[in-house]
Amino acid sequence: MSKQKSSQSSKHARRKRSATRSESAAAESDQPPPSGPSxxxxxxxxxxxxxxxxxxxxxxxxxxxxxxxxxxxxxxxxxxxxxxxxxxxxxx
Known part of the structure; x- marks a missing residue:
């Protein structure tokens, strides 16, 4: 039973990391490009x-x-x- 619980926890952690990456990528694309020399x-x-x-x-x-x-x-x-x-x- 602990093996199954551990497996579920790692799946949840992977989904959470993936969602966080997607959210940060979306937030970055909404921002204007950094200012700097042309x-x-x-x-x-x-x-x-x-x-x-x-x-x-x-x-x-x-x-x-x-x-x-x-x-x-x-x-x-x-x-x-x-x-x-x-x-x-x-x-x-």
Whole structure:
């Protein structure tokens, strides 16, 4: 008899866990997506990081110039996007 009772308890526990997971998944889908940088901002940051990496690589990864690499990469990427804006405006 105790074996049967134990089996029923574990089935009940599994159903309860399953229902809890379903409820939390439903609650998560009703919530708006987390706020954060837009896709464009995330893509721009990735481009800056890659440009900074290549700048560091070009100078042999000598320590102490990381901020300079990053700032120069940001300027480079910003200039690139500014050059692209007039071309995009001409298409409209």
């Amino acid at each position: 896709v464009a901002a995330a893509a721009r940051q990735k481009m800056v990081a890659e440009a900074a990496f290549y700048r560091a690589q070009k100078r042999g990864f000598t320590p102490g110039r990381e901020l300079d690499d990053w700032l120069a990469a940001e300027a480079e990427i910003s200039a690139y996007f500014l050059e692209q804006e007039p071309a995009a405006a001409e298409l409209h």
